[in-house]
Amino acid sequence: MSMNKSWKDKMWIFSVIYFSLGFFNIIFAWLGMLCFITPILMSIFGKEKAFCNSYCGRGQLFTLLGSGKKMSLNRNLPAFLKSRWFRYGFFIFFMIMFVNMLFATWAIFSGSGSLNASVRLFWTFDVPWEWANRTGESVPLWAIQFAYGFYSLMLTSLILGLLSMIIYKPRSWCVYCPMGTATQMICKIREEERL
């Protein structure tokens, strides 16, 4: 196995480190932006689906736990979860929630809101997470609020992915993952431009 291959196979470790860091210091949630920006840039400028196929730590984690550790019931995903309307609908919903999070960040930035030091799971349940706010006054409040909001999105999608992995096949989350849908759309546009 080449060095390059073994390095790429270990991307799941970064996912584990990322989610662990969020328990100690929420500001590390900003690192998750790499998971947003990298797949988009790779699908625009690189090989199609290269991020999903080789670099996504979360996808690797689901394979590792679901197939390697046999934590998956290996059932087929219901047809409606694979359908186009659900995948695009979930993508739009995810983006609306992202913009909503940006509004919460803006409210703090403009001085019209106060910090919500909790992680909001499934866009509904606020889980107190004050202990992870360890930045003191060195980091502006809006940046901390963004970190809480972004970590909420990341953790919610991880939990959804793990549940999908357990109940269905290991990589079921990848069928309706918003980043997967986004890169797929970009690849489609690139393909049409080539025709």
Ligand code: SF4
């Ligand atoms: S679909 Fe989403 S979770 Fe799956 S490999 Fe791609 S980016 Fe990662």
